[in-house]
Amino acid sequence: MIYLDTFLYYTLFASAVLFYGIGINRVKEIGISNFYSITFYIKAALNILGTSMLTWLITSNILIPLKLVELFPIICFLIFAVLSSFLEALIRLTTGKSTAEFVVSFLIVLLSIFESTSLINSIVICFSCFAAIIVLLPLCYAFKFRFSVYGAFAIEKYYTLFLFFLAILIIILTTFDISWISEGVIQ
Numbered sequence: 001m002i003y004l005d006t007f008l009y010y011t012l013f014a015s016a017v018l019f020y021g022i023g024i025n026r027v028k029e030i031g032i033s034n035f036y037s038i039t040f041y042i043k044a045a046l047n048i049l050g051t052s053m054l055t056w057l058i059t060s061n062i063l064i065p066l067k068l069v070e071l072f073p074i075i076c077f078l079i080f081a082v083l084s085s086f087l088e089a090l091i092r093l094t095t096g097k098s099t100a101e102f103v104v105s106f107l108i109v110l111l112s113i114f115e116s117t118s119l120i121n122s123i124v125i126c127f128s129c130f131a132a133i134i135v136l137l138p139l140c141y142a143f144k145f146r147f148s149v150y151g152a153f154a155i156e157k158y159y160t161l162f163l164f165f166l167a168i169l170i171i172i173l174t175t176f177d178i179s180w181i182s183e184g185v186i187q
Contacts, residue, residue, distance in 0.1 A: 004123045010128035011135060018170050023104040023133050028129045034036060043087050045130060051080045051109045052126045056062050076113060080106050106131070139169070 016022045055076040063069050083101065091099050108129045116122035143165050147158055 003120065006121060006124050007128040007131075010125050011131045013173060015132040015136065015173065016108060016111065016129035017132050018135050018166060018173065020106045020107075022111065022129065037097065037099065039091055039095055039097060040101070041134070043091055043099045044101060044105050046124045046128075047080070047084050047087055048105050048108050048112075048130060049123065051076065051105075052082050052112050052122050053084075053119065054079045055109065055113055056116070056122045059113065059118075072113065073110065076109060077106070080109060087171070136169075140165075 013169070014020075016147060017024060055072060058075055058079075059069065059072045063072055063075070084105070088098070088100055091097065108126060111129060112122045112125035116125055140162075143162065147161065
């Protein structure tokens with residue numbers, strides 16, 4: 001039950017996109033072909049999952065006993081770079097498409113390692129942050145489609161109105177009372 005609460009918290013209430021800013025630059029550019037490719041999502045999910053698991057295991061089994069926890073972002077970066085390069089080469093060889101993406105996936109991994117207390121918790125946070133991006137994409141796509149109906153004049157103001165749209169989403173999310181997630185707060 002606690003993992004469901006964690007998943008809901010990082011997907012909806014503390015959305016990685018809206019509150020941490022992870023992936024806002026990618027979400028606003030909905031027209032990019034990677035967002036329509038299932039291989040992009042599979043590669044990103046495998047990369048996030050593998051990097052998070054390996055970084056957590058190395059951090060908890062090697063860096064914490066040696067009191068070198070401050071080095072885990074470097075270890076995370078090295079693991080991420082190797083795994084991302086391997087998966088990108090594999091996808092390019094099999095499909096001929098490029099699914100290169102670095103910043104969003106790496107920030108999700110760092111967030112999951114920083115905020116987790118166990119390996120399973122880290123995996124849940126990874127998938128919930130990734131799900132937050134996937135949940136937000138249809139809303140942004142609908143906004144862009146609705147906005148493009150108004151013609152070329154509206155395209156000049158698209159990014160300004162898009163930021164207002166995201167601000168309204170943040171306000172809506174922050175008005176909900178989420179004390180039911182943590183039962184200890186009520187006591």
